[in-house]
Amino acid sequence: MKKTILLTSVLLFSVSTNAQIFEAIKSSVKDQLKKPTTTTTKTNSTTPANSSSPVNLGSLTSTQISSGLKEALNLGVNEGVKKLGVTDGFLKNEAVKILMPEKLKKIDTTLRTLGMGSLADQGVKLLNRAAEDAVVEAAPIFTKAITSMTITDAKNILLGSDNAATSYLQGKTQSQLFNAFQPKVKASLGKVGADKVWTNLISKYNTLTGQAVSTDLNEYVTNETINGVFKMVAEKESGIRNNSVMRTTSLLQKVFGAQDGK
Template sequence: MINRRQFVGAAIWAIGMQGAAFGQGAAPGIRSMLVTAARAATRRLGREDGFFGDEFVRIPLPGLLGRTQGRLAPLGLSGPLDDLELRMNRAAEAVMPRARDLFIDAIRSMQVTDGIDIIQGSDTAATEYLRGRTQSPITRLLGPPMEDTLAASGAYGVLDDAAQLADRRSGIGRFFGSGRSAQSGAETYRGEITDFAVARAVDGVFHYIGEEERQIRRNPAGRTRDILQGLFGQ
């Protein structure tokens, strides 16, 4: 079994043998590790209840909608809000194949310039490096498919019902804008719901990429071939 020290040693040896800058020598192996982690993370989250059934990444309703849901639940009146929350999570699960492709494209095109810091860093150093360089563009690119998926799931229609319920039961019509109907406000709020769902979905993927990186570093035996092939350029 190859432990973390052996993995680090192999990486350093590879750089010395190649006579290249560390970032150039280590980049293929780091990218291979991250591709493996991204595939595993999106596969995990893309199944039914990948988000909704996971307390670490489940997407709650944002802001006042979520607080209203909490107040109405004991009264048995939170049904539309509960349905909206479920549909948001189902949309995040359904969009994971697209997210996987975006993450893998970003990883493969990423220029790794801090190889030695990543390999000798924390158990999630590569994930943190990836996040710092790709989170914003991936979030932007994932917006349109998330919007389409939310629309197809019926989440926007449920949002209209939830807004009307909140307006009747909690007096939060003003949450959607002074002087506007709940229906009109809900339409405006769709973009905010979409942005929130995208941001939390991306957070979920990074969370599990980090978990996968930890496992690879601690016990890379099952994935050694792919990682070391990338590291040695074979």
């Protein structure tokens, strides 16, 4: 009898305990369902690559930079004119040599076919002689253009390409340089006899072929001479930018030294 009572008590306790556990689990589940669902989104954080820090121009002002750029340009003009304004300064320098005008290349071909190549060579030689004679007048014309030029973006030009200042000068002054320099070239073409030789060349070609070829040699040689000077200026600018030995003044050292780390 006692065993029966004991067994019954154990069973009742077990049922009661299980019921309590069940109620606790049920209550816990309800609480979880009432809570708002949160979603954890995994984000990939990308660390930007270290970009090179901008060149520190220190205390340099735009006025100082502009003055330094102009000084470099003037050096390029003066040295370039000295190199070009001598016999063979254009003719023997392949970078600036003035070739047969595009419109007249068929004259060159025809003359050489007819065994008159020396006449064509003489024509090209005299174009270069005219440029060599006229270019000595270029320095003051270029200097005036450089002095009067306002550089509106000096810092970016300083930190630009090896010929950034030269390109800026050419873009700002090409037309005024042409107008000022053209009379000098015209006089030089007459002085070296290029105008007469070319008039004769074109006349002979037109007679032989029945064509009517013509070109403005003054305009052509003026443009080619100016472009030759710009090439020399660009060469000097590149040297100053990349070789500290060529920075021969304190201003050039200060201004172009600041761009060394670009």
